Amino acid sequence: MSGEHGRRDAKGRERGAARARGEGSRGALAPGERRKGTDPARTVAFDVLREVAESDAYANLVLPPMLRSRGLSGRDAAFATELTYGTLRLRGRYDAVIAECVDRPLDRIDAPVLDVLRLGAHQVLGMRVPAHAAVSETVGLARQRVGAGSAQFVNAVLRKITRTDLEEWLEVVEGREDDEVARLSVVDSHPQWITRALRDALVAAGRPVDELESLLEADNASPRVTLVARPGLVSAEDLGARVASRPGRYAPTAVVLEGSDPGSLADVRDGRAGVQDEGSQLVTLAFVQAPVEGPDERWLDLCAGPGGKAALLAAIAGTRGARIVANEVQPHRADLVERSLAAVPEDSVEQVQVWDGRDVGTQEPGSYDRVLVDAPCTGLGALRRRPESRWRRVPADVPVLAALQRELLTSALAAVRPGGVVGYVTCSPHLAETRTVVSDVLRALPEGSVEILDARALVTQIAGTDMPLADRLDVQLWPHLHGTDAMHLTLLRRVTP
Numbered sequence: 051m052s053g054e055h056g057r058r059d060a061k062g063r064e065r066g067a068a069r070a071r072g073e074g075s076r077g078a079l080a081p082g083e084r085r086k087g088t089d090p091a092r093t094v095a096f097d098v099l100r101e102v103a104e105s106d107a108y109a110n111l112v113l114p115p116m117l118r119s120r121g122l123s124g125r126d127a128a129f130a131t132e133l134t135y136g137t138l139r140l141r142g143r144y145d146a147v148i149a150e151c152v153d154r155p156l157d158r159i160d161a162p163v164l165d166v167l168r169l170g171a172h173q174v175l176g177m178r179v180p181a182h183a184a185v186s187e188t189v190g191l192a193r194q195r196v197g198a199g200s201a202q203f204v205n206a207v208l209r210k211i212t213r214t215d216l217e218e219w220l221e222v223v224e225g226r227e228d229d230e231v232a233r234l235s236v237v238d239s240h241p242q243w244i245t246r247a248l249r250d251a252l253v254a255a256g257r258p259v260d261e262l263e264s265l266l267e268a269d270n271a272s273p274r275v276t277l278v279a280r281p282g283l284v285s286a287e288d289l290g291a292r293v294a295s296r297p298g299r300y301a302p303t304a305v306v307l308e309g310s311d312p313g314s315l316a317d318v319r320d321g322r323a324g325v326q327d328e329g330s331q332l333v334t335l336a337f338v339q340a341p342v343e344g345p346d347e348r349w350l351d352l353c354a355g356p357g358g359k360a361a362l363l364a365a366i367a368g369t370r371g372a373r374i375v376a377n378e379v380q381p382h383r384a385d386l387v388e389r390s391l392a393a394v395p396e397d398s399v400e401q402v403q404v405w406d407g408r409d410v411g412t413q414e415p416g417s418y419d420r421v422l423v424d425a426p427c428t429g430l431g432a433l434r435r436r437p438e439s440r441w442r443r444v445p446a447d448v449p450v451l452a453a454l455q456r457e458l459l460t461s462a463l464a465a466v467r468p469g470g471v472v473g474y475v476t477c478s479p480h481l482a483e484t485r486t487v488v489s490d491v492l493r494a495l496p497e498g499s500v501e502i503l504d505a506r507a508l509v510t511q512i513a514g515t516d517m518p519l520a521d522r523l524d525v526q527l528w529p530h531l532h533g534t535d536a537m538h539l540t541l542l543r544r545v546t547p
């Protein structure tokens with residue numbers, strides 16, 4: 051497979067293995083070859099793309115119910131899923147190819163027509179759909195959804211795209227760029243500001259800059275579904291035995307599914323287990339292992355919605371005679387937290403509350419033994435599971451979120467009692483959201499009032515194996531190295547006066 055798509059760069063490294071492995075590999079079928087009329091799988095993909103563009107919808111929330119309501123299952127559903135997510139992720143790459151094939155700027159093409167072209171480009175360049183089927187079915191889709199005139203235009207552009215293979219196209223489009231960030235951004239389909247932020251974070255974590263390409267490629271591959279076996283409710287061993295799976299690499303609670311239908315498992319439906327990235331599990335496990343001085347009974351999850359970490363915390367609290375307060379600012383997300391806690395022992399949850407986390411430190415000073423701040427962030431560490439988010443985020447989001455993160459961390463450090471521990475977590479590796487937030491907050495507090503704990507040692511101890519981690523007290527995980535989201539963890543302890 052990688053032989054077909056892989057190529058060597060100037061240094062002779064084979065490139066494109068993950069690229070080929072990602073969207074293009076899973077037995078892409080061509081439903082259009084099997085039936086007359088417009089193919090429902092392609093129509094679903096188009097309709098999801100339009101909802102994402104017009105209503106700011108999330109593809110992973112819109113697609114599953116649409117597949118159900120249109121009666122798509124099995125191979126057709128898999129085809130629609132791969133087409134939708136792959137087109138969204140690789141949009142930047144395909145736009146550069148499309149731009150080579152049209153005589154006007156892309157912003158002068160009607161948005162729905164451009165989406166049809168992207169879907170066609172992904173079938174031709176990212177999936178193994180035979181060119182004739184990809185073109186004729188996509189032209190049929192254009193006729194149905196954007197009109198006969200546009201369908202002719204789509205036909206002409208797609209025919210041009212099919213004349214050149216992916217590797218040649220990538221050489222053409224990267225040849226137009228004159229620096230490495232721009233080249234990688236177009237080939238691996240990331241906005242340049244994100245590529246730059248990921249490069250800076252990678253280098254700051256002591257990784258070689260030439261890993262950047264693998265990181266971007268990892269963002270373009272669909273992650274496997276990972277389950278968490280919530281301690282005291284089900285063991286990872288029992289959970290793993292009930293489904294085709296393998297154990298996680300690092301978190302003892304993690305079970306990695308071979309397939310992708312967690313809803314078929316009673317443990318998941320009942321809340322003894324849940325879907326949770328292994329990195330999220332690992333940072334939560336490290337947080338509860340961090341040494342507090344004195345009692346260890348009352349824990350706060352300051353930003354709890356939708357409740358993945360709260361459920362893991364509450365399950366562990368249940369095994370240790372502790373209890374949690376789960377706090378969330380948005381009422382509907384607090385409802386999701388309630389639901390996620392369905393299976394945990396009643397006395398391990400004190401309450402789910404709807405407060406602005408920034409006020410908790412002043413309202414309840416020194417009240418908790420542990421406080422987790424799983425802060426709202428850009429999500430740049432979870433791009434692989436949110437196909438459209440790289441195109442929706444803008445650089446101006448970063449300072450706004452960083453200001454909120456500083457306030458939440460400050461509040462958490464006030465809400466924890468002296469001797470207690472705060473865990474600061476983001477699913478973004480962006481330096482402005484991770485170490486800069488921590489250092490800004492600590493600088494504003496009296497010197498020596500907070501100590502930084504060795505999160506790296508705790509994470510390694512929990513994993514029970516060597517992990518590639520920077521020689522630092524905080525921890526940064528990476529999709530291309532650890533197979534997890536790019537989670538960040540800093541552990542802080544308030545010093546007892």
Ligand SMILES: C[S@@+](CC[C@H](N)C(=O)[O-])C[C@H]1O[C@@H](n2cnc3c(N)ncnc32)[C@H](O)[C@@H]1O
Pocket residue numbers: 352353354355356357358359360377378379380383405406407408424425426427
């Ligand atoms: C990264 S998510 C937390 C994910 C959650 N811990 C889990 O594992 O399922 C951040 C959450 O913080 C919430 N949030 C945003 N601003 C907040 C604030 N001022 N106070 C409390 N929560 C806030 C968001 O609504 C969102 O649910």
